[in-house]
Amino acid sequence: MIYDVIVVGGGPVGCFAARFLAEKGFRTLVVEEHEKIGLPARCTGLIGDEAFRRFRLPEEAVERSITSLCVFGPLGTSTRYAADRVLARVVNRPHFDALLADSARRCGAQIKTGSKVSAISASSNDCTITMQGGKVFRSRSVIIASGGRSNLTTKLGLGRLKRFIWGAQADVSFADAEEVEVYIGRVISPGSFAWVVPASPGRARVGLLSYDRPRERFFSFLEDSRIRPRLRGAPTPVIASIPMGSLPRTVSNGVIVVGEAAGQVKTTTGGGVYFGLLCASIAVDVLTKALEENDVSSERLSAYDERWRALLSKEIEAGLRLRQFARYLSDEAIASLMNLVFNDEVAERSAPFFSFDWHAQIISRLAKEMPKRLLARGIKALSAS
Numbered sequence: 001m002i003y004d005v006i007v008v009g010g011g012p013v014g015c016f017a018a019r020f021l022a023e024k025g026f027r028t029l030v031v032e033e034h035e036k037i038g039l040p041a042r043c044t045g046l047i048g049d050e051a052f053r054r055f056r057l058p059e060e061a062v063e064r065s066i067t068s069l070c071v072f073g074p075l076g077t078s079t080r081y082a083a084d085r086v087l088a089r090v091v092n093r094p095h096f097d098a099l100l101a102d103s104a105r106r107c108g109a110q111i112k113t114g115s116k117v118s119a120i121s122a123s124s125n126d127c128t129i130t131m132q133g134g135k136v137f138r139s140r141s142v143i144i145a146s147g148g149r150s151n152l153t154t155k156l157g158l159g160r161l162k163r164f165i166w167g168a169q170a171d172v173s174f175a176d177a178e179e180v181e182v183y184i185g186r187v188i189s190p191g192s193f194a195w196v197v198p199a200s201p202g203r204a205r206v207g208l209l210s211y212d213r214p215r216e217r218f219f220s221f222l223e224d225s226r227i228r229p230r231l232r233g234a235p236t237p238v239i240a241s242i243p244m245g246s247l248p249r250t251v252s253n254g255v256i257v258v259g260e261a262a263g264q265v266k267t268t269t270g271g272g273v274y275f276g277l278l279c280a281s282i283a284v285d286v287l288t289k290a291l292e293e294n295d296v297s298s299e300r301l302s303a304y305d306e307r308w309r310a311l312l313s314k315e316i317e318a319g320l321r322l323r324q325f326a327r328y329l330s331d332e333a334i335a336s337l338m339n340l341v342f343n344d345e346v347a348e349r350s351a352p353f354f355s356f357d358w359h360a361q362i363i364s365r366l367a368k369e370m371p372k373r374l375l376a377r378g379i380k381a382l383s384a385s
């Protein structure tokens, strides 16, 4: 049988795309290298409420709703943001992914687990997917949703993701975690942050993003006096890389790249689920018309590349600039910045620009509030990088 579309990767983004394509009646196959969808888990599961409202995501996987967060800076600085609405949900990622896969199956998609793709050859007439072991599947188009660590796009001449950050995290037994806690400072992770995210009762996900030594930094964060007394047991972290920047090209003849494989990640926080789903819905729209008109040439599919970049490029770039800026600031500079930007007046002026998912506006707003001395230092760091 020749499928209309083969989706490589049964993560949230691949299953989400497969569901809508199958629902439209396209013969859809998802191939996933692991035996079980959702495992191994490498995610905190914090997803903004906007994603739930926009896409009616599976509520059964939600462990907790988040309405407030607290940011702890260096030298005793801190600030708290409490909303009068739900800002985000914490999901159990294996369960969340499995539910998305179930809904793709219910709409008619086939899902083959324990099936690793070793090669893709694609043209505007025919695509061939070769599995490890030699089995071959044929289709009219391919969606690559294989995450940030796969090299399938490089082999197709789409370039590669160049910059990454490390995430290290463990799901732990933890006392007194009621809101999202964010920890910043050079000792914790220069230019980045650590977190405690409450999950099911008595449990939390504790982790950090860092440019170097993720394991060492993770264990040293656990020894922080604000963490150690609340932690039970001896956690082992999962460590995984997250792309910081997008793939140079995300379409070619017969092929569309979505999700983390395309670098569709919030570069501020490393969150990739919502941006991936947004881009998957654009991919479904463009591919539907292309399949209906029997033209899956790269020219026809390039509308996908243009549309998702118009939506996300500003966000991705703003996050990268913020990180580069923050990476070279001393703890004293971060503390004075926190005192400045989180004082009542500035916080009030900036509040309308706060969004859980969209950060470019608040970044540019806060940059305007920044003292010239600090700004000059940041610009020097940016131009040196």
Ligand SMILES: Cc1cc2nc3c(=O)[nH]c(=O)nc-3n(C[C@H](O)[C@H](O)[C@H](O)COP(=O)(O)OP(=O)(O)OC[C@H]3O[C@@H](n4cnc5c(N)ncnc54)[C@H](O)[C@@H]3O)c2cc1C
Pocket: 008, 009, 010, 011, 012, 013, 014, 031, 032, 033, 034, 038, 042, 043, 044, 045, 046, 047, 115, 116, 117, 118, 145, 146, 147, 148, 150, 152, 167, 168, 169, 207, 239, 240, 241, 242, 258, 259, 260, 261, 265, 270, 271, 272, 273, 274, 276
């Ligand atoms: C520590 C950490 C915490 C995170 N926390 C959050 C968070 O709180 N919120 C958030 O939004 N994001 C978070 N992220 C990022 C988030 O996990 C990813 O952005 C998201 O999973 C991307 O979804 P995806 O479907 O594009 O890719 P993935 O979830 O990576 O799925 C890709 C799938 O493709 C499969 N695959 C790969 N190669 C092949 C192949 N050759 N053949 C067949 N199958 C293949 C993989 O097995 C995998 O199942 C976190 C990441 C880390 C590392």
